[in-house]
Amino acid sequence: MSTDVVRTPAPSIAGVGTAVSPTSYSQQDVLDTFGISDPRIRSVFLNSAIERRHLTLPPMTDDGTPSSETQGDLLDKHKGLAIDMGVRALRACLDDVGATLADIRYLCCVTSTGFLTPGLSALLIRELGIDRHCARADVVGMGCNAGLNGLNAVSSWAAxxxxxxxxxxxxxxxxxxxxxxxxxxxxxxxxxxxDGAAALAVVGGTGSDASGANGHPRVLKFASCLIPEAIDAMRYDWDGAQNRFSFFLDPQVPYVVGAHAELVTDRLLAGTGLCRSDIRHWLVHSGGKKVIDAVMVNLGLSRYDVRHTTGVLRDFGNLSSGSFLFSYERLLREKVTASGDYGVLMTMGPGSTIETALIQW
Incomplete structure (x- = not known):
């Protein structure tokens, strides 16, 4: 097995931080709040492997029912929550690194739950007083896989x-x-x-500090897989009947994603001298119970391998683009990583798309 996956200094992940919206609900709480009695729908909620989620529900009317929100209301909600959670996650990340706002030279913001122009990067720079000359990028509309698309951009800049x-x-x-x-x-x-936000700090390697020392993994490689025949299987488009945007998930998504997980993972490891059994840590997007099971089966992973993925799903639900970073944070808290360990990050989303990254401590 080769242990020299890259020959030049690779950027390192230096810190992570997360944040959620203020209020959490059990699945039963949500059913009760909206008065959902249809047994089919109740079954979907109660058999989701999710215990609680952080949500910002519509204001209640005088008769005790949730008020109706227009698309404009939802865009305002997105802006407020995205900035608030993003600020808190970013501050937590900087605290983890031991850095300050003045140290940030590049900021990449990822979101798919609303549209903003100017984008979140500009809004966060203004909100926090980050240097106006900070380089920035916004990844918008790529869905749950987009965290790794953003990490690819951040790592490339850092390199x-x-x-x-x-x-x-x-x-x-x-x-x-x-x-x-x-x-x-x-x-x-x-x-x-x-609802949730996560921030990740990445520092370009300078040689002596590029070996994954101090518990900081290096970002070695990325691999992507777009599945054109399933391009409409996950989509966020306009619902004329509801007069708002609406997200659609095809029931076949878990099986489509699972069937391609092996293909993209093998592509990620190609040329590295590594095989799947050499990967000690798997951090997979908490896309849902069936998605996780499909990835497990197709990659031959154990329940232990995906313990952080299932734990995040249980405690927070699907947090879209930042889900895998909540899992990464949990892995670090376990303090089980060792120098030389390899890890695979995997996200999936609209396209249908699977994104992967190889890291090494």
Missing amino acids: VNPGELAVLVCTEACSAAYTLDATMRTAVVNSLFG
């Missing part, structure tokens, strides 16, 4: 700016992407997603 601090912020106000109706399509979506 050519050694010693400088680049930060990725994934902030998803999933409460701003909900539609309320009696369809099973909507029930699946409404049972799954939660």
Whole structure:
């Protein structure tokens, strides 16, 4: 087995931070709040492997029922929550690194639960007083896989700016992407997603500090797989009947993703001298119970391998682009990583797309 996957200094992940919206609900709480009695829909909620999610529900009317939110209301909710959670996740990340706002040289913001122009990067720079000359990028509309698309951009910038601090912020106000109706399509979506943000700090390697020392893994390689025949299987588009955007998940998504997980993982490891059994840590997007099971089966993973993925799903639901970073944070808290360990990060989303990254401590 080769232990020299890269020959030049690779950027290192220096710190992580997470944040959620203020209020959490059990699945039963949500069913009770919206008065959902349809046994089929209740079954979707109660058999989701999710215990609690952080949500920002509509204000209650005088008769005790949730008020109706327009698309404009939802966009305002997205902006407020995305900034608030993004700020807190970013500050937590900087605290983890031991850095300050003044140290940030590159900021990449990821979100899919609302549209903003100017983007979140500009809004966060203004909100926090970050240097106006900070380089920035916004990854918008790529869905749950987009955290790794953002990490790819951040790592690429860090690689050519050694010693400088680049930060990725994934902030998803999933409460701003909900539609309320009696369809099973909507029930699946409404049972799954939660509000959350995660930030990751990346520093370009300078040689002596590029070996994964101090518990900081290096980012070695990325691999992607777009599945064109399933391009409409996950989509966020306009619902004329509801007069708002609505998310659609095809029931076949778990099986499509699972069937391609091996292909993209083998591509990620190609040329490294590594095989799947050499990967000690697997951090997979908490896309849902069936998605996780499909990836497990196709990659031959154990329940232990995906313990962080299932734990995040249980405690937070699907947090979209930042889910895998919540899992990464949990892995670090376990203090089980050792120098030389390899890890695979995997996210999946609209396209249908699977994104992967190889890291090494």
